[in-house]
Amino acid sequence: MKRVIVGLSGGVDSSVAAYLLKEQGYEVIGLFMKNWHDDSVTISDECPWLEDSNDAMLVADKLGIPFQTVDLSVQYKERIVDYMFNEYEKGRTPNPDVLCNREIKFDVFMDIALELGADYVATGHYCRKGTIEKDGKQIHQLLAGADDNKDQSYFLCQLSQQQLAKALFPIGELQKPEVREIAKAQDLITAEKKDSQGLCFIGKVRLPEFLQQQLKPKAGDIVEVADTFETYSQALPEFDSKENELEFLSKKTVYSLTDGKVVGRHQGAHYFTKGQRKGLGVGGTVEPLFVIDTDVKDNVIYTGQGKKHPGLYRNVLFVTNEELHWVREDLAINEGETMEVMARIRYRQTLEKATLHKVATGMYVEFENKQSAITEGQFVAWYIEDELLGSGVIS
Template sequence: GVFMRCYNLDGCAEHDAEDARRVAEKLKIPFYVWNFENEYKKKVVEYMVKGYKKGITPNPDVMCNREIKFGLFLEKALRMGADYVATGHYVRLSPEFPISNYQFSNNYKKCLKNFKIENLLKIKNYKLKIAKDLNKDQSYFLWTLTQKQLKHCLFPIGDYLKSEVRKIAKKAGLSTAEKKDSQGICFLGKVNLDDFLKKYIPEKRGDVFDIIGKKIGEHKGAHFYTIGQRHGLGISGSKKPYYVVEKNVKKNTIVVAEGDDNSALYKKEIKLTDVNFINQNIINSQILENIGINVLTRVRYRQPLISAQLIIHNSKFIIQFDQPVKYVAPGQSAVFYLPAIASA
């Protein structure tokens, strides 16, 4: 077993490491601690701070998975001779096998006359699927993974509910069976996000406008707000709460809309950057010819899946929602699934 030590502000990493050590002792397996504190601070923490400085809402958990857990950690494990890395992510991995002669390479086709086809099966690809426990599913945070990484990954709890995992752990006598779930941004722990950001971004008073351009208040700095935020605005005199619908860090202004049903909170389509297709097979002519494909998507963790179309327009990937979606924040992840993968 390996514990990955990363940059951490509230000291809980020490308790987590000790928990992992006790589990390894109970299972009678070797235990190691690998330190990635400096790498984490550079690749994840600095990325997050730069994002807020630019005025977007970054996703540090996605970056941690890409750069650390399935980047540096996986690479080190493979160098040390590991075949696979098993993690506690709630997600399922499904191998895709060839189903006809046409899916075999020419070298394999030559063998088909002499062997039963089941003896020639070779994994062609991997599908990353939503976990059985929909409330705990973490596929949203794993959208950057590649086939090269997935072929060395195991996700043993993806087919179980959280309650079932706890029962298995309790039956095995593991001390972590009743451990509370972690919450929030992983490295912050109990540290408030605003308090953390203030170490890097100074407060600067600015104006708050409503959607018709009328000044209705002041804020502490546009960098500290995200689209859809309702708390910390300091605006009174309205029966309905206000929500952030726009911010400009250069002008240090934010725009708010009154009421959670305000049309300014909704988006019908979004443009994507840094697109990653875990399974390249879906990049077919339907997308390339602007016809598009039907997908299910979410723009926030645990958000219910939304029907949409994925298309290319003017060399840009675009998601067009069947119904307008609230609280779409630039910088966050829009993760899309093929309907068959989402429901399997």
């Protein structure tokens, strides 16, 4: 019997993952990760870890599998929370869910599981794993979940071949309603439980309050830039190479205070992110204001009216070599090469046609259509059909 350690989160997906593995004849052990101690910033009734850990324990009990809790809060603080503060301070917007999978679930947690003699680690993610033979060696594929509406492959876009080799995704072939049906049929306490929102394993957090623990409030101006701002309608210069064109198109517009009018005040540019609409507290505009850029150095937020504002859109982004990751290392392209892919820049976004262009310093991703709110610090992930090949941090 192969031993599998399941990350039991106290939700329905991981509960059903554990049940299915047991049915398949694996020796299953449930492990709950406690990653957070500070309840002052969580909206406590939304997702208290105590209730989750209790539900996980009741599920393990019902399934007749051993259960224990591991405290990873030190590693979580170092690898996720500190990184988040650091990124926000730089004016970038990190994705804690992607990091949590790379750094915690499939690294720290996986190490603990392997020490406990596990052959595999399983999670309740909606994605699938394929394995193919190539040049005499096994290659693992990260495939989209069968439920288009719940596909979570994007959150796993930073996994390596070594991590995938040890990973199992038991519910990847199922639709969410089927998962709930199985939980109900097995009388699992999590069958009707709402999906958790917010930061992985912390629960729903009031982000400004969470960030205020480290990043002090600092009043500054909110500037509204008109959609007629001349930079938006400038003709493109002539380029002597494709790379020069891509470099030009990937650069974000640099604004100054004189490019618009001051319409309000904010408590810190580092609390805001591109594309954000809520929390600006500015009324009286025909259409709602959206953040089109933040300047953390001068502490200014630039905004524009309506989600069609030209300041929100561009079609090329750049990933540096340091932040470029191929799940399928065997398919990585070399300098001067291109690849036609489907790509997304956020979870649940529909996949869009794009071309990858590898250059000496990194890689450009050129979308066929302009994308809204390409945000530094977030992840771009690219696919061919339903296989996720790689990803990178938008620079």
